[in-house]
Amino acid sequence: xxxxxxxxxxxxxxxxxxxxxxxxxxxxxxxxxxxxxxxxxxxxxxxxxxxxxxxxxxxxxxxxxxxxxxxxxxxxxxxxxxxxxxxxxxxxxxxxxxxxxxxxxxxxxxxxxxxxxxxxxxxxxxxxxxxxxxxxxxxxxxxxxxxxxxxxxxxxxxxxxxxxxxxxxxxxxxxxxxxxxxxxxxxxxxxxxxxxxxxxxxxxxxxxxxxxxxxxxxxxxxxxxxxxxxxxxxxxxxxxxxxxxxxxxxxxxxxxxxxxxxxxxxxxxxxxxxxxxxxxxxxxxxxxxxxxxxxxxxxxxxxxxxxxxxxxxxxxxxxxxxxxxxxxxxxxxxxxxxxxxxxxxxxxxxxxxxxxxxxxxxxxxxxxxxxxxxxxxxxxxxxxxxxxxxxxxxxxxxxxxxxxxxxxxxxxxxxxxxxxxxxxxxxxxxxxxxxxxxxxxxxxxxxxxxxxxxxxxxxxxxxxxxxxxxxxxxxxxxxxxxxxxxxxxxxxxxxxxxxxxxxxxxxx
Amino acid sequence: xxxxxxxxxxxxxxxxxxxxxxxxxxxxxxxxxxxxxxxxxxxxxxxxxxxxxxxxxxxxxxxxxxxxxxxxxxxxxxxxxxxxxxxxxxxxxxxxxxxxxxxxxxxxxxxxxxxxxxxxxxxxxxxxxxxxxxxxxxxxxxxxxxxxxxxxxxx
Numbered sequence: 001x002x003x004x005x006x007x008x009x010x011x012x013x014x015x016x017x018x019x020x021x022x023x024x025x026x027x028x029x030x031x032x033x034x035x036x037x038x039x040x041x042x043x044x045x046x047x048x049x050x051x052x053x054x055x056x057x058x059x060x061x062x063x064x065x066x067x068x069x070x071x072x073x074x075x076x077x078x079x080x081x082x083x084x085x086x087x088x089x090x091x092x093x094x095x096x097x098x099x100x101x102x103x104x105x106x107x108x109x110x111x112x113x114x115x116x117x118x119x120x121x122x123x124x125x126x127x128x129x130x131x132x133x134x135x136x137x138x139x140x141x142x143x144x145x146x147x148x149x150x151x152x153x154x155x156x157x158x159x160x161x162x163x164x165x166x167x168x169x170x171x172x173x174x175x176x177x178x179x180x181x182x183x184x185x186x187x188x189x190x191x192x193x194x195x196x197x198x199x200x201x202x203x204x205x206x207x208x209x210x211x212x213x214x215x216x217x218x219x220x221x222x223x224x225x226x227x228x229x230x231x232x233x234x235x236x237x238x239x240x241x242x243x244x245x246x247x248x249x250x251x252x253x254x255x256x257x258x259x260x261x262x263x264x265x266x267x268x269x270x271x272x273x274x275x276x277x278x279x280x281x282x283x284x285x286x287x288x289x290x291x292x293x294x295x296x297x298x299x300x301x302x303x304x305x306x307x308x309x310x311x312x313x314x315x316x317x318x319x320x321x322x323x324x325x326x327x328x329x330x331x332x333x334x335x336x337x338x339x340x341x342x343x344x345x346x347x348x349x350x351x352x353x354x355x356x357x358x359x360x361x362x363x364x365x366x367x368x369x370x371x372x373x374x375x376x377x378x379x380x381x382x383x384x385x386x387x388x389x390x391x392x393x394x395x396x397x398x399x400x401x402x403x404x405x406x407x408x409x410x411x412x413x414x415x416x417x418x419x420x421x422x423x424x425x426x427x428x429x430x431x432x433x434x435x436x437x438x439x440x441x442x443x444x445x446x447x448x449x450x451x452x453x454x455x456x457x458x459x460x461x462x463x464x465x466x467x468x469x470x471x472x473x474x475x476x477x478x479x480x481x482x483x484x485x486x487x488x489x490x491x492x493x494x495x496x497x498x499x500x501x502x503x504x505x506x507x508x
Numbered sequence: 509x510x511x512x513x514x515x516x517x518x519x520x521x522x523x524x525x526x527x528x529x530x531x532x533x534x535x536x537x538x539x540x541x542x543x544x545x546x547x548x549x550x551x552x553x554x555x556x557x558x559x560x561x562x563x564x565x566x567x568x569x570x571x572x573x574x575x576x577x578x579x580x581x582x583x584x585x586x587x588x589x590x591x592x593x594x595x596x597x598x599x600x601x602x603x604x605x606x607x608x609x610x611x612x613x614x615x616x617x618x619x620x621x622x623x624x625x626x627x628x629x630x631x632x633x634x635x636x637x638x639x640x641x642x643x644x645x646x647x648x649x650x651x652x653x654x655x656x657x658x659x660x661x662x663x
Contacts, residue, residue: 032650046650166565170520170558177527177551184544187537191544192530215594222589222624223580395620396638398593399613402600403642406609407652415601423594430509431516449547456542 009358012057013366021058022065022363026370029066030378033073035400040070042407044333056341056356061363063337064317067330068367071313072116072375075306076382079108081397083214083404090439091157091278092305093213098297106379110244111299112306113375115255119307120368122259123266123314128361131318141268143458144466147451148475149268150444153275155482156282157440163432165486171433175441176448178203178421185446186453198413207405207414208421208442212435214401215422221394247299254284254304262308266315276312277305278440282482310371314364321345321357510576513569517562524555589623592616608657613639 012018025047032043043066051059071089078084079096099108141149158168181192182202193199248255258280265276284304285294294301313330320331324338324345338345343353350357405418425435459465467473531552534545580586596619600612617635621627646652656662 042650166558166561169554170562173551173554173558177548177555180548180551184534187535187544189534189544191534191548218593219590222593222620223586224578225580225586391624392621392626394593394624395617395635398597398620399617399638399642402597402613403609403646403652403654406604406654407646407650410653412601412604415604416598419594419597419601427509427511431511431513453542453546456546457540461541 005354005358008355009362012359013362025062025065026069026374029069030073033070034076040067043070051337057359060360065367072371075112082217091281092302094295095298095301109379111302115303115306116310117371119259120310123263123311124364126263143451143454144472150448156279157437163434167433168437172437172441175438176445179442179445206408207418210401211418211422212425216426219426251300258304258308259311262311263315266312267318277308280308281305512574513566514563515574517559520555520559524552528552585623605655609654
């Protein structure tokens with residue numbers, strides 16, 4: 001049991017060296033995360049050479065602290081200039097920017113920092129006490145389960161917006177279409193590349209994310225500047241927590257549910273951390289008393305999705321530690337560092353290096369707790385941005401977008417992708433097509449297609465294998481419920497209205 | 509810029525048709541009835557059906573003008589600024605390796621400030637400081653090889 005080794009683990013963690021490593025990495029993660037366009041993956045990858053000179057626990061703590069901070073910090077540019085740092089934070093960027101537009105940016109970031117810490121701590125506790133057992137469950141996921149899970153995530157993206165279902169579906173199809181550009185993963189056939197070698201690898205995700213969120217905002221700032229209201233400054237950062245206790249108390253169930261969903265989905269390798277916050281957002285909306293406020297600046301929505309975002313990150317470490325299976329690019333880096341340090345991930349590491357593993361788990365916990373004080377500091381510094389009029393800030397934001405899009409692959413094609421998709425997103429938003437499903441379509445497209453094709457080959461033309469296994473059947477049923485409940489609700493509402501009209505006619 | 513749903517629907521139908529046409533041309537995998545064209549074909553059909561639904565929905569709402577421009581687009585400096593932020597960035601991307609980030613970005617950013625009414629040496633100085641600061645940060649600290657163009661030897 002991990003708990004038996006906590007004493008020795010504390011000795012490894014509570015040292016000046018560890019405090020220095022964690023603090024400097026936290027500040028570095030905050031800086032990279034808060035720069036629009038720079039990602040948590042980039043921050044962690046840059047630290048890898050430094051970890052060669054560190055002991056195992058400080059090395060892992062450097063990566064984990066940087067990742068946790070960078071992922072939280074990416075909510076700051078998401079709220080201030082509408083550039084989300086990850087696919088997961090794209091789920092609630094609409095609510096963050098709407099809260100900022102309403103002059104409640106301080107509250108939005110206060111919720112973000114608190115929920116991120118709570119979600120992260122929740123995920124870390126699950127990791128500490130139930131990692132081996134949960135990892136075994138995740139191993140039961142085959143391509144059939146992944147197919148349904150991806151479909152559930154995509155359905156959530158379509159259902160969670162306030163736009164028409166038809167337009168959301170079309171937006172999702174656009175995203176899936178963008179994802180299918182490039183070399184086909186099963187046969188190697190180039191698709192929709194127009195002969196361009198840079199498109200063979202597909203459409204890079206980070207430039208797409210920057211373009212689809214930041215560029216429409218920039219165009220609106222340049223063209224529709226009379227319609228953009230000035231944003232109220234944050235003021236005293238400590239006042240961000242005023243009334244937050246009440247919000248947390250009223251949404252405690254939402255917080256617990258979102259953290260659980262985030263952790264549970266985050267555990268699934270390959271897909272988890274990206275769709276955790278999207279599914280939790282949809283579930284939270286479904287159970288909310290005010291679902292109509294979602295997407296328009298709902299504090300409840302930000303609270304749940306932020307908690308799910310960070311808990312999914314902790315969840316992704318479960319298969320990484322137990323089986324050495326990376327959940328995402330950051331956990332892949334962690335696995336690499338573990339191997340370099342001789343802590344080969346697998347069930348045996350819990351027996352042979354129990355003290356070190358317990359110390360690593362403690363580091364996960366501490367890194368998430370550090371989000372609160374350091375997050376406050378970052379928000380206080382970033383809040384200065386709001387003092388500058390948005391129109392004067394726009395060219396500089398464009399500069400960040402250019403650098404961010406270029407830096408991911410060190411290729412100018414990233415800048416082209418950013419602008420082309422940005423203009424497309426502007427036109428989509430102007431005409432009531434939500435951008436969020438498109439982003440999720442780009443992220444999940446390959447996963448959906450790969451699993452669909454391999455499942456169709458395995459199933460040999462029949463449908464039964466898709467629902468034969470219990471988890472697959474459960475997920476298929478959930479998908480069916482997600483698709484049919486809104487339609488049934490709409491039909492019932494229509495019937496009720498027709499009945500009321502007939503009754504009113506008969507009375508008159 | 510608001511476009512009538514019927515027109516968007518028609519564009520989606522055309523796009524879906526093109527996707528379907530291209531996707532059906534992809535070779536099947538040996539011994540399989542599916543291949544690289546299967547998934548795009550499904551998407552092509554989705555665009556066709558979705559486009560048709562949008563045409564019907566748009567027509568049922570009546571035919572207004574096919575496109576409505578926001579008043580901001582009719583003001584030359586704003587139109588120029590938006591054009592510069594999109595087409596200008598595309599040009600910058602195409603000449604990125606030869607002209608380099610410092611020169612092209614400084615010109616682009618100052619032109620945008622100029623069009624927004626922020627004119628004068630202090631704004632030019634801000635652009636230079638921002639662009640060269642970013643270049644230093646990315647190349648020296650974050651190890652991203654941002655091209656410097658003709659300033660390569662100087663920087």
